[in-house]
Amino acid sequence: MSIALRLQVPERDVDLALDVAAGSTLGLVGPNGAGKSTVLAALAGTLRPPHARLEVDGHVLVDTATGRWTPPYARGVGLLAQEPLLFPHLDVVANVAFGPRSRGASRAEAERIAHDRLTELGCTDLADRRPGTLSGGQAARVALARALAPDPGVLLLDEPMAALDAAVVPQLRTILAQVLRRRRDAGRTAVLVTHDVLDALLLTDTLAVVEHGRVVDVGPTQRVLEQPRSVFAAELAGLNLLRGTATSPGLHTPEGLVVHASGSTPPAGAPAVAVLDPAAVAVHLEAPAGSPRNVWPATVTAVEPRGRRALVRTDVVSADVTVDAVADLLLEPGRRVHLVVKASEVQVHGL
Numbered sequence: 001m002s003i004a005l006r007l008q009v010p011e012r013d014v015d016l017a018l019d020v021a022a023g024s025t026l027g028l029v030g031p032n033g034a035g036k037s038t039v040l041a042a043l044a045g046t047l048r049p050p051h052a053r054l055e056v057d058g059h060v061l062v063d064t065a066t067g068r069w070t071p072p073y074a075r076g077v078g079l080l081a082q083e084p085l086l087f088p089h090l091d092v093v094a095n096v097a098f099g100p101r102s103r104g105a106s107r108a109e110a111e112r113i114a115h116d117r118l119t120e121l122g123c124t125d126l127a128d129r130r131p132g133t134l135s136g137g138q139a140a141r142v143a144l145a146r147a148l149a150p151d152p153g154v155l156l157l158d159e160p161m162a163a164l165d166a167a168v169v170p171q172l173r174t175i176l177a178q179v180l181r182r183r184r185d186a187g188r189t190a191v192l193v194t195h196d197v198l199d200a201l202l203l204t205d206t207l208a209v210v211e212h213g214r215v216v217d218v219g220p221t222q223r224v225l226e227q228p229r230s231v232f233a234a235e236l237a238g239l240n241l242l243r244g245t246a247t248s249p250g251l252h253t254p255e256g257l258v259v260h261a262s263g264s265t266p267p268a269g270a271p272a273v274a275v276l277d278p279a280a281v282a283v284h285l286e287a288p289a290g291s292p293r294n295v296w297p298a299t300v301t302a303v304e305p306r307g308r309r310a311l312v313r314t315d316v317v318s319a320d321v322t323v324d325a326v327a328d329l330l331l332e333p334g335r336r337v338h339l340v341v342k343a344s345e346v347q348v349h350g351l
């Protein structure tokens with residue numbers, strides 16, 4: 001099912017358009033308060049936006065210009081929220097059977113569907129349990145089975161793994177990837193809100209970056225993460241991003257930083273971003289003399305240890321260095337340093 005959404009919610013400063021191809025999974029990423037949940041609520045029908053048009057599979061479900069409004073239950077849209085939200089007084093089968101039952105399936109048919117979904121997700125053994133007796137990971141799988149039971153054309157996933165123990169996340173991610181693959185083959189569509197780069201890479205085909213209620217970048221997930229055009233996507237991918245204006249050797253930032261890059265660059269004067277891996281950034285206390293490389297004076301703002309290495313954040317870009325280097329150079333917030341980066345490690349992309 002394809003989705004075409006135009007959405008304006010002025011009181012939330014949301015004004016955006018999103019298109020999802022049939023059979024694909026769109027990821028939504030962005031800072032807190034950017035508008036991701038607002039998009040899901042508009043798709044699910046739990047929010048009645050002042051200005052919106054929503055087409056699913058060519059059918060107009062919402063059009064505020066004509067007064068058209070399709071209530072949530074008639075949209076063929078399923079939602080998996082962060083919390084499982086299972087009915088505590090019903091056993092697992094009855095929870096999963098609830099959707100098909102309320103859409104008119106007989107009790108036997110709804111239970112058959114519920115058992116099929118539980119089998120698909122490897123949790124038939126939970127069928128007779130009450131939600132209160134399930135672990136977080138088990139409850140998440142049952143909640144997924146319940147969301148899938150009515151076979152929604154569009155599945156909305158609102159950070160489905162955010163509330164889970166880190167230990168069970170990889171398993172649920174694998175299950176979700178299998179489910180989405182099967183649904184994709186049937187032309188079913190999904191929209192996933194996440195803060196996790198692995199979720200984005202493993203579960204989504206297309207990634208949209210939402211900031212301040214606007215889509216600031218959208219495209220194939222790998223492109224959005226590897227050639228980020230927004231600071232948020234760069235951070236998500238663990239990369240540095242500098243915004244500025246393209247020049248013949250690279251880029252100038254509004255703060256006066258000169259960035260030398262290699263490879264093709266956009267025409268001089270065009271708005272552009274420079275992208276570089278923190279592992280390509282060396283930290284020195286003195287500027288190396290006569291270096292043909294990028295040398296940027298910077299001040300350390302934070303040091304984040306990560307095993308044998310540490311991410312040294314500065315007011316310019318971050319550097320990924322060994323913990324030995326942190327100790328030898330006495331790197332700590334406030335320390336003045338010089339960051340050194342080869343031009344061949346910097347890519348400049350037009351915006």
Ligand SMILES: Nc1ncnc2c1ncn2[C@@H]1O[C@H](COP(=O)(O)OP(=O)(O)OP(=O)(O)O)[C@@H](O)[C@H]1O
Pocket residue numbers: 011012013030031032033034035036037038039
């Ligand atoms: N029920 C509501 N009523 C009014 N404003 C809201 C409501 N929910 C969210 N907002 C506002 O709308 C804007 C977008 O919020 P939204 O929850 O959609 O962002 P988000 O990207 O999902 O954030 P998060 O990652 O924190 O969940 C924010 O300014 C928020 O304060």
